[in-house]
Amino acid sequence: MLKFVTFFFVALAVLLPQQWASAAVWSITYPRPLSAEDKRHEYPLAVLTLALEKTGVRYQLMPSDRIILQAKSIRQLAENREIDVIWSMTNKQREEVLLPIRIPIAKGLIGWRVSLINKDDSARFSAIDSLAQLQQFSPIQGADWPDTKILQANGFSVYTVTEYTDANEALILRQGDFFPRSVMEVTKELEALGRGSDLMLEPDLVLQYPAAMYFFVNKSNHTLAKLIQTGLQKAVDSGEYDKLFQETFEPVIDDLNLRQRRRFKLNNPLMPEDSPVDDTALWFDIEK
Known part of the structure; x- marks a missing residue:
């Protein structure tokens, strides 16, 4: 029933006039972090928040009631249970069971x-x-x-x-x-x-190595996928996606002395063929 209500509210947000859509608040659940010290979720949540803000939809992001490790979160999302969205490094197997939004969260x-x-x-x-x-x-x-x-x-x-x-x-x-x-x-x-x-x-x-972290939703949840895709693309086009990336990671790149390190390039045989590798706006380029 909860999933039906969620889908109904999303459909309203996408299909009805803005003044109607604003009446619905859409609850979106993501996997709870492992602990208070686990900060890996902060940047993906900032990107997701930016994307949702760009759509104008009223929403509430909520952690799951319990900690769900990555493998189980993929299964739960594939079965349309407990959570609505995850972020994870993509591979062919994950794209077979989940619906990816193919804009890399952190430029690879x-x-x-x-x-x-x-x-x-x-x-x-x-x-x-x-x-x-x-x-x-x-x-x-x-x-x-x-x-x-x-x-x-x-x-x-x-x-x-x-x-x-x-x-x-x-x-x-x-x-x-x-x-x-x-x-x-x-x-x-x-x-x-x-x-x-x-x-x-x-x-x-x-x-x-070539790699992308994407947002994933359930295979049947095309409305949520479209919403996140639209918001992310708007953020890319407006420059806000780049701005958030630079504010978050340029100090890290400098602190890690990344440009001066000896780099060993590896192949990634798991990278799906549909990856947008030719869209240079979506990828970090250390030479630039």
Whole structure:
């Protein structure tokens, strides 16, 4: 019944005159963050808010009643239960079961990866000057993350963990050698670790592969997909999408010294063919 009411309100917002649509408040549920310290949701929510504001629809964004890990959130959304939207790195499998809005949330920055390492391994990593050398080290990733298969396809032996929160402990226990993290995530994760941690940010290397984080909705929810798509495109056209990206990530890019790092480019065999890779307005270009 709730889904029917949601769809009805959205249809009103899209199909009826603005003064009619403004009477409906549309509740949109997203997966609750893992904890108060988990800040990975802040930027995607800011983008989603910007998109919805551009449409003029009255809305309320709400976290789910319980924590739902990524793999389960994909299943729940595919079954049209508990949540209405997620954001996740795309791959062919996810686009088969969910409906993607193909405007990258962070200009593909999700595919730029710096790494957490053990502090006493700093000298080992500073000696690396080729991808072949780095491939002798084992990265740590989540078992259900697309990045795991990307790294495996590029010759890495990946140590996998069930939950995101287990990865740092696996690194400390030396079950793997490094934990590649997206540029858009790593700064706040380092803050959460604190100065007393045995882990540090590796200072010289960056992995880069084509990747996009999209908003996804249920396959049948074309109204919500159209609404988010329309709002995002308006934000791109107005320059507000670029402005939000730059305000959020230019300081991070500078702090991580991203332009001076040695970059190893990887292939992404999981990137769907419909990805808008030729639309340069949607992608981060380090040369520019």
